[in-house]
Amino acid sequence: MxxxxxxxxxxxxxxxxxxxxxxxxxxxxxxxxxxxxxxxxxxxxxxxxxxxxxxxxxxxxxxxxxxxxxxxxxxxxxxxxxxxxxxxxxxxxxxxxxxxxxxxxxxxxxxxxxxxxxxxxxxxxxxxxxxxxxxxxxKELNNRLRKELARKERLASLGQASAEFVHDLGNPLTIVWGYVQLLAKKLERSENGGATHNATSIKELNIIEQNVRLCRELLTMWQSYGSAEALPHKQISVSTVLREVIKAVDALATQSGVDLQSNICEHACTVLGDPVQIKRAIQNVIINAVQACAERKGSVLVTCTQKEFYVDIRIEDDGSGITPTQISRIFDPYFTTKQGKSGTGLGLYITQKVLEDHNGSIKVDSTPGRRTTFTIRLPLVNS
Ligand SMILES: Nc1ncnc2c1ncn2[C@@H]1O[C@H](COP(=O)(O)OP(=O)(O)OP(=O)(O)O)[C@@H](O)[C@H]1O
Ligand SMILES: [Mg+2]
CATH class of the missing domain: 3.40.50.2300 (Response regulator)
Known part of the structure; x- marks a missing residue:
């Protein structure tokens, strides 16, 4: 009243x-x-x-x-x-x-x-x-506090569990990474020696190697999470990061029958940040788009445009769309409509957090049953 x-x-x-x-x-x-x-x-x-x-x-x-x-x-x-x-x-x-x-x-x-x-x-x-x-x-304040507290408690217990998980996962990943590099080198040598080989195997191995490296970097980041000093930000090219992400997600798109197209700015689109974090933030949104149109074998278009002070990355898909009720919750931790299909509901929560850390933003516009567009905006580095 x-x-x-x-x-x-x-x-x-x-x-x-x-x-x-x-x-x-x-x-x-x-x-x-x-x-x-x-x-x-x-x-x-x-x-x-x-x-x-x-x-x-x-x-x-x-x-x-x-x-x-x-x-x-x-x-x-x-x-x-x-x-x-x-x-x-x-x-x-x-x-x-x-x-x-x-x-x-x-x-x-x-x-x-x-x-x-x-x-x-x-x-x-x-x-x-x-x-x-x-x-x-x-009363309203009390309710908000109670919800916030419950969310924090859930995150705290997840933090504890993931610390152990990260520790256990680190070792086998290191071994896999080593063997992948070894295999790639062997293949290269046999190519130089004139032996018949499959050229695409090298490419695929490179992608595996790149992504295993990303996993290792993510683990290192998790392990330093909560330590007083954050990693210093450096200059990174959003266009390059975007090309790498699209290359990595391409296999998933092909496998799901989704047409993944991109139109990436030829400028570097340099921002100040943590490359691993930026990569995972963008990757989460593109993977969501591919997943959203997998059922109807739709298409995803990723564009990157440089403006005077910022760079915009648009991820458009003609998939399932998001209802207004869901839109208000998609950035909440653990909100997922993919129960039982491996969704944890942490993807967009992480993306938003990373973008906030980089003074960026993420916006969504969707027509349920028709299409969805996510726009990620990051400030360009002062030249
Ligand atoms: N492009 C999209 N089209 C339709 N729905 C989407 C799209 N992107 C996100 N969503 C909705 O937002 C929810 C939350 O997304 P988020 O990435 O946080 O979690 P998730 O994809 O369900 O799980 P995870 O990312 O952990 O695998 C999704 O479950 C889905 O309902
Ligand atoms: Mg997701």
């Missing part, structure tokens, strides 16, 4: 024009006054204007003030309501108080007394709304 800081609002409900208009004249200098000549019209104004106090006649033809009071209490139990009673109608006034009116004043009323009563009641409503507002804010 919003608390207005403008003039307080008073709603006057009275079927007689005389008291209605005299109240309007009396209150106009200090309040915004709305008037209604019956309960129905009053209820409409109550919903529209959210007044701070209602002044209502008890005796009205049709729906009486007492019935009106019941209706008001159903809508807003805490809004101040002052009843206007006929002279000497003490019993009706008491009934109104019993039914939840906050005050009453007899007609004909004294102007000073009316101003006092209205002043007190406006303050009463406003105080109540402010405390309600503060309570709602505290």
């Amino acid at each position: 919003t608390v207005s800081t403008d003039l307080p609002q008073i709603l006057v409900i009275d079927d007689e024009v005389g008291p209605r208009e005299s109240l309007r004249m009396l209150l106009k200098p200090d309040y915004q006054v709305h008037t209604a000549d019956c309960v129905e019209a009053g209820m409409k104004l109550l919903k529209e204007k959210q007044p701070d106090t209602i002044v209502m006649d008890i005796r009205m033809p049709g729906i009486t003030g007492i019935d009106g009071l019941r209706k008001i209490r159903e809508i807003d139990p805490h809004l101040s309501v002052i009843m206007l009673t006929g002279f000497g109608a003490l019993e009706t006034a008491k009934e109104a108080l019993r039914l939840g009116a906050n005050d009453y004043i007899s007609k004909p009323f004294d102007a000073g007394e009316m101003r006092d009563i209205i002043g007190r009641n406006v303050e009463r409503t406003r105080l109540h709304r402010t405390s309600e507002h503060a309570a709602a804010e505290v």
